[in-house]
Amino acid sequence: MRMFVVKYPFFLVLITFSPIFATRTPFKKSEPRKRIVLYYHDILFRGNDTANATSAAVTKPTGLGQFMQGLMVVFDDPITKDQHLHSTPVARAEGLYFYNTKTAYSVWFAYTLVFNSTEYNGTINVMGADMLMEKTRDLSIVGGTGDFSIARGIMTFQTEAIEEFKYFRLKMDIMLYECHKKEI
Secondary structure, three states: OHHHHHHHHHHHHHHHHHHHHHOOOOOOOOOOOEEEEEEEEEEEOOOOOOOOOOEEEOOOOOOOOOOOOOOEEEEEEEEEOOOOOOOOOOEEEEEEEEEOOOOOOEEEEEEEEEEEOOOOEEEEEEEEEEEOOOOEEEEEEEEEEEOOOOOEEEEEEEEEEEEOOOEEEEEEEEEEEEOOOOOO
16 A cells, blocks of 8 residues: 555656646748749750750650650750849759659659859759649759758749740749758
């Protein structure tokens, strides 16, 4: 009986304070450490514009559905600080995208932003699905080098211009939540 009396106050204390131990702090949305807005310009090679083209289809659509599933495009596209194609590029987007669904226009991107300017030096690696019919689309920033070492974050695409199947411009809102600038 004595043993029960000794344990009983501890049991009451545990029950009394258990709601305190069970509470969780609410998730706080953090602000990005670095935010950059840039513009992506893509000019698809159509057989006669070698001098201007920045991308080319390397496969043909599969024929499954009407949304170009299977078409793969490789690119080396200029990235500018403003909406003008002929502005001085601050980076290049080097990679690929392919149409990956047969029921809607959707592409999957995998590319590296290569910076070599007075403002930034290094790379940002991006990948993810781009549901083309949505007003804005988020892709993952999965790494980087130089000024963007070990970068993690979100890149939001917004289509700003489309000219048939030969040119498009995307606004890229780059939000880096983790980024460690390499110190030399």
